[in-house]
Amino acid sequence: MDIQLKRGLLDVCVLAAIKNEDSYGYKIIKDMKPYIELSESTLYTILKRLESAGMMTVRTAEHDGRLRKYYRITETGRKRIEEFKLEWKEVISVYQFVIKEDNHE
């Protein structure tokens, strides 16, 4: 997918990836892969950003002798998803404008 198009989707996608259960970086990438691909450097940047924005909280836990950082969505994060749904109406209207075929010619 075009990188510019991704910009508006990635943040909310990552939030969606943890909205039903806590998850961690590596798993988030794999879960999102069928829908939208992103590199590790991109994801970890996003996770940090969303945490700073209070949209998720982190806890570190050991798993098979390795540390994992589990992310949990907050109420603010859920609100972001709801806002996105509202914004989607505008997106659809833009899409209609783009594909509209005028016939005044």
Place this chain on the structure above:
Amino acid sequence: MDIQLKRGLLDVCVLAAIKNEDSYGYKIIKDMKPYIELSESTLYTILKRLESAGMMTVRTAEHDGRLRKYYRITETGRKRIEEFKLEWKEVISVYQFVIKEDNHE
């Protein structure tokens, strides 16, 4: 609309604004306004970018004693719109992922 979300839409929107008839900067902004707003500095940057990419051609014409730059879409520009339509399927799939409500809990 969120600035990040706009990034994937603006270029193709500007192309759509001239796809049925040649237009110029000031008019493009007004035509797009009901769907998506953008500042003049943004538009003129986009116009230059799309011209460099061979998606539109320009001609300068006088109108009421003032110069106007009229933009015309090229075949490459029309192809860009068609690509966007194809990409839209992916966008919809991402949207479905975001709004999906799992019930395995």
Place this chain on the structure above:
DNA sequence: TGTAATACATCGTATCACGAAGTATATAGC
């Protein structure tokens, strides 16, 4: 006379996705 609308241009800034590179452990195959 002055104020808004029309019309285009340039500059600096902040945001952000990405590739490259690095660190470290676990596991499976040979």
Place this chain on the structure above:
DNA sequence: GCTATATACTTCGTGATACGATGTATTACA
């Protein structure tokens, strides 16, 4: 034991780009 692959997270530099601020001009209208 050794090697490759998967897992897991981090940092750094770069390029793309939307925007506000600012500037230049002309026309139209009150």
